[in-house]
Amino acid sequence: MTAGGAQRYNLTSYRVIYGDTDKMGVVYYANYLRWFERGRTEFLRQVGVPYGAIEARGMHFPVVEASCRYAKPAHYEDLIWIETRLASANRASLLFRYRILREGEDAPLATGSTKHACIDTAGKIFRIPGDLRQILQQALAPENSSAPHERSDEET
Amino acid sequence: MTAGGAQRYNLTSYRVIYGDTDKMGVVYYANYLRWFERGRTEFLRQVGVPYGAIEARGMHFPVVEASCRYAKPAHYEDLIWIETRLASANRASLLFRYRILREGEDAPLATGSTKHACIDTAGKIFRIPGDLRQILQQALAPENSSAPHERSDEET
Amino acid sequence: MTAGGAQRYNLTSYRVIYGDTDKMGVVYYANYLRWFERGRTEFLRQVGVPYGAIEARGMHFPVVEASCRYAKPAHYEDLIWIETRLASANRASLLFRYRILREGEDAPLATGSTKHACIDTAGKIFRIPGDLRQILQQALAPENSSAPHERSDEET
Amino acid sequence: MTAGGAQRYNLTSYRVIYGDTDKMGVVYYANYLRWFERGRTEFLRQVGVPYGAIEARGMHFPVVEASCRYAKPAHYEDLIWIETRLASANRASLLFRYRILREGEDAPLATGSTKHACIDTAGKIFRIPGDLRQILQQALAPENSSAPHERSDEET
Numbered sequence: 001m002t003a004g005g006a007q008r009y010n011l012t013s014y015r016v017i018y019g020d021t022d023k024m025g026v027v028y029y030a031n032y033l034r035w036f037e038r039g040r041t042e043f044l045r046q047v048g049v050p051y052g053a054i055e056a057r058g059m060h061f062p063v064v065e066a067s068c069r070y071a072k073p074a075h076y077e078d079l080i081w082i083e084t085r086l087a088s089a090n091r092a093s094l095l096f097r098y099r100i101l102r103e104g105e106d107a108p109l110a111t112g113s114t115k116h117a118c119i120d121t122a123g124k125i126f127r128i129p130g131d132l133r134q135i136l137q138q139a140l141a142p143e144n145s146s147a148p149h150e151r152s153d154e155e156t
Numbered sequence: 157m158t159a160g161g162a163q164r165y166n167l168t169s170y171r172v173i174y175g176d177t178d179k180m181g182v183v184y185y186a187n188y189l190r191w192f193e194r195g196r197t198e199f200l201r202q203v204g205v206p207y208g209a210i211e212a213r214g215m216h217f218p219v220v221e222a223s224c225r226y227a228k229p230a231h232y233e234d235l236i237w238i239e240t241r242l243a244s245a246n247r248a249s250l251l252f253r254y255r256i257l258r259e260g261e262d263a264p265l266a267t268g269s270t271k272h273a274c275i276d277t278a279g280k281i282f283r284i285p286g287d288l289r290q291i292l293q294q295a296l297a298p299e300n301s302s303a304p305h306e307r308s309d310e311e312t
Numbered sequence: 313m314t315a316g317g318a319q320r321y322n323l324t325s326y327r328v329i330y331g332d333t334d335k336m337g338v339v340y341y342a343n344y345l346r347w348f349e350r351g352r353t354e355f356l357r358q359v360g361v362p363y364g365a366i367e368a369r370g371m372h373f374p375v376v377e378a379s380c381r382y383a384k385p386a387h388y389e390d391l392i393w394i395e396t397r398l399a400s401a402n403r404a405s406l407l408f409r410y411r412i413l414r415e416g417e418d419a420p421l422a423t424g425s426t427k428h429a430c431i432d433t434a435g436k437i438f439r440i441p442g443d444l445r446q447i448l449q450q451a452l453a454p455e456n457s458s459a460p461h462e463r464s465d466e467e468t
Numbered sequence: 469m470t471a472g473g474a475q476r477y478n479l480t481s482y483r484v485i486y487g488d489t490d491k492m493g494v495v496y497y498a499n500y501l502r503w504f505e506r507g508r509t510e511f512l513r514q515v516g517v518p519y520g521a522i523e524a525r526g527m528h529f530p531v532v533e534a535s536c537r538y539a540k541p542a543h544y545e546d547l548i549w550i551e552t553r554l555a556s557a558n559r560a561s562l563l564f565r566y567r568i569l570r571e572g573e574d575a576p577l578a579t580g581s582t583k584h585a586c587i588d589t590a591g592k593i594f595r596i597p598g599d600l601r602q603i604l605q606q607a608l609a610p611e612n613s614s615a616p617h618e619r620s621d622e623e624t
Contacts, residue, residue, distance in 0.1 A: 017197060018207075019190045019340050023333040023388055029531045029582075030331055030501035034175045037498075041173060041233070051174075052233045063497045067535035076335055077197070077208045114497075175496050179489040179544055185375045186345035186487055193342075219341045223379035232491055270341075329509060330519075331502045346487045353485060353545070363486075364545045389509070389520045 008141045010043035010084045013103075016076055026073035032110055033066055036098045039084035040114070043096070047139040049132060059126055061094060061116040068112035072102075079103035085141035089133060092118045092125050097141070164297045166199035166240045169259075172232055182229035188266055189222055192254045195240035196270070199252070203295040205288060215282055217250060217272040224268035228258075235259035241297035245289060248274045248281050253297070320453045322355035322396045325415075328388055338385035344422055345378055348410045351396035352426070355408070359451040361444060371438055373406060373428040380424035384414075391415035397453035401445060404430045404437050409453070476609045478511035478552045481571075484544055494541035500578055501534055504566045507552035508582070511564070515607040517600060527594055529562060529584040536580035540570075547571035553609035557601060560586045560593050565609070 014035060022028040044051050054061070074080055083099040093116060100110040120126040128136070170191060178184040200207050210217070230236055239255040249272060256266040276282040284292070326347060334340040356363050366373070386392055395411040406428040411420040432438040440448070482503060490496040512519050522529070542548055551567040561584060568578040588594040596604070 015194070015197075017190065017194050018334050018336075019193055019342060021335040022330050023335065023337040024330075024528060024530065025335040026530075028331050029534060030498045030505075033498035033501060034173065037175055038171070038173050041171075050233060060492060062492065062494075062541070063538055065535070065537050066497060067533070069533050070531055073530070077201075077206060174490050174492075175498055177491040178486050179491065179493040180372060180374070180486075181491040182374075184487050185378060186342045186349075189342035189345060216336060218336070218338075218385070219382055221379070221381050222341060223377070225377050226375055229374070327506070327509075329502065329506050331505055346485065349487055350483070350485050353483075362545060389513075389518060 008085065008139065010039060010046045010082075012039055012042040012082045012084070014038065014080045014082060016074055016078045016080060018076060020074075021076050024073075026075060027078075029068070029070060032068050032070070032100060032112065033114075035080065035082045035100060036066070036068075036084075036096070036112055036114055039082035039098050040096045042082075043084040043086065043139075047135060049135055054132070057129075057132075058121050059128070059132075060119050060121070062119060063114050064093075064117050065115040066112070068110055070110045071107065072109045074100070074102060074109050080109075083108075086136060086139050087113070087141055089128070089136040089140060091127050091133075094118070094136065164241065164295065166195060166202045166238075168195055168198040168238045168240070170194060170236045170238060172230055172234045172236060174232060176230075177232050180229075182231060183234075185224070185226060188224050188226070188256060188268065189270075191236065191238050191256060192222070192224075192240075192252070192268055192270055195238035195254050196252045198238075199240040199242065199295075203291060205291055210288070213285075213288075214277050215284070215288075216275050216277070218275060219270050220249075220273050221271040222268070224266055226266045227263065228265045230256070230258060230265050236265075239264075242292060242295050243269070243297055245284070245292040245296060247283050247289075250274070250292065320397060320451065322351060322358045322394075324351055324354040324394045324396070326350060326392045326394060328386055328390045328392060330388060332386075333388050336385075338387060339390075341380070341382060344380050344382070344412060344424065345426075347392065347394050347412060348378070348380075348396075348408070348424055348426055351394035351410050352408045354394075355396040355398065355451075359447060361447055366444070369441075369444075370433050371440070371444075372431050372433070374431060375426050376405075376429050377427040378424070380422055382422045383419065384421045386412070386414065386421050392421075395420075398448060398451050399425070399453055401440070401448040401452060403439050403445075406430070406448065476553060476607065478507060478514045478550075480507055480510040480550045480552070482506060482548045482550060484542055484546045484548060486544060488542075489544050492541075494543060495546075497536070497538060500536050500538070500568060500580065501582075503548065503550045503568060504534070504536075504552075504564070504580055504582055507550035507566050508564045510550075511552040511554065511607075515603060517603055522600070525597075525600075526589050527596070527600075528587050528589070530587060531582050532561075532585050533583040534580070536578055538578045539575065540577045542568070542570060542577050548577075551576075554604060554607050555581070555609055557596070557604040557608060559595050559601075562586070562604065 020027045020031050081101040085097045087097045088095040098112045099108040118126045176183045176187050237257040241253045243253045244251040253269045255264040274282045332339045393413040397409045399409045400407040410424045412422040430438045488495045488499050549569040553565045555565045556563040566580045567576040586594045
């Protein structure tokens with residue numbers, strides 16, 4: 001929490017289903033990228049610019065890079081928290097950072113990030129309009145921000 | 157709601173993500189079966205026998221038949237309600253029925269069912285133990301049951 | 313292929329990956345509907361009307377009903393054959409039937425069907441154009457057709 | 469293949485289905501990690517140590533890090549080639565690199581990597597047995613290796 005009280009991260013819950021797991025009994029690694037998407041969608045909704053509304057203005061934010069580090073597995077029926085921050089918002093790109101947590105645990109199961117370009121419907125690089133960029137910059141995670149689940153400094 | 161007050165259905169919400177949609181701009185048809193699974197998992201949790209606990213007793217309820225009728229498409233960012241009922245609970249099989257609804261609409265987007273065998277860890281047909289069967293039978297949807305979203309007589 | 317010997321079904325192979333399985337060690341039930349889609353896509357390609365070309369003409373064939381019976385589980389690294397037939401082609405609807413087989417086995421792991429409406433890009437019911445309908449009707453599975461893996465009379 | 473000319477990469481094809489795409493009309497970003505898995509599974513099969521056989525010996529190679537750079541989108545019905553190399557094989561970890569290519573194009577749609585730990589069934593770090601390690605080291609991509617689709621030096 002900052003001076004202005006703005007919540008600079010989003011926490012979204014998700015209950016693991018059978019269909020998320022694989023034969024090792026844990027959540028399949030590609031599904032974490034689905035969680036990242038869920039997190040950033042909820043983040044954007046929370047700061048007042050749902051992604052559907054962004055698309056309605058003719059913009060898309062396709063992922064140009066994604067990465068994930070897997071520390072501990074998630075299991076069937078786990079209640080998962082997806083913690084999403086906006087780490088940077090430049091003229092035509094965004095960087096989100098994520099932490100995947102299990103209810104009741106402090107250490108994240110996984111951390112990751114996605115980098116997004118901003119393009120128009122024709123696929124051309126598009127400068128994020130001023131009003132949207134202002135909202136996004138106000139939603140930026142402060143450096144060294146700490147969230148409830150965080151102890152310290154770490155992650156990615 | 158019935159005389160005893162028991163809630164004979166489960167309502168679970170789900171927010172559609174981009175990853176659920178396909179190039180027609182609607183939720184891909186196979187994903188409804190994921191929703192059905194989410195619904196019956198929450199149903200079982202609600203009636204006090206989480207599926208994980210059932211598995212811990214050495215039973216599995218694999219799907220032996222599944223069907224879905226698709227009436228209207230679901231879209232990105234839709235808030236979906238999965239309505240789940242247990243339609244029958246026999247000695248070694250279960251039948252669940254589902255309705256997929258969009259927040260604020262009465263007519264379901266889709267209806268469907270899944271039939272499950274009860275097997276042990278070796279894959280053999282297994283008679284559902286008495287205590288579990290009793291819980292499941294008390295959780296059965298009454299015939300002609302109606303839920304908040306239902307108008308009438310409907311489906312399947 | 314000759315008049316009398318037209319191949320009225322499509323056989324497409326698929327190798328099961330970890331991501332298709334669930335914690336019971338078998339392919340998750342919703343993924344069979346992905347296989348059905350793969351099968352009918354290859355069927356349409358085989359008879360000369362790839363679905364992409366159909367869409368380019370302003371038509372879509374959304375699934376209005378899907379069903380699957382699961383007889384035996386598929387496992388990681390299994391080589392699967394998807395056998396697809398067109399069972400009916402009416403003025404504005406299609407019915408496909410599928411059998412899922414494991415390499416080297418005769419009895420199908422699963423059987424199923426999908427019914428499709430034909431709609432235009434506005435979502436309105438659309439009568440399948442004559443030339444396309446002719447191709448589809450020639451591709452219809454003869455009644456009592458038998459494919460290499462089939463023994464007899466069976467199913468659905 | 470001879471000593472000097474060993475094929476140090478695997479090429480596996482995949483046809484994009486509707487279920488792989490999202491509402492932007494392109495393959496959903498998480499599905500590239502499914503392709504990476506398909507690639508490394510086929511790589512291991514090609515060098516004679518199918519992953520199923522590795523698991524049968526009590527080892528698992530869970531992903532501890534994954535990353536992907538997305539350059540150009542893949543579309544419905546595209547024929548995709550997954551090019552997989554083993555970049556390093558240490559005592560208890562493996563690094564795979566991937567390039568995703570579209571049939572007939574030189575520049576990859578995406579590049580990525582996955583890092584794997586070697587653990588036993590109890591989840592403990594496990595030193596890769598000598599015979600397996602020898603096979604893997606012989607399968608290592610030579611530095612600056614070039615594959616048919618590669619022009620030069622680039623990627624990752």
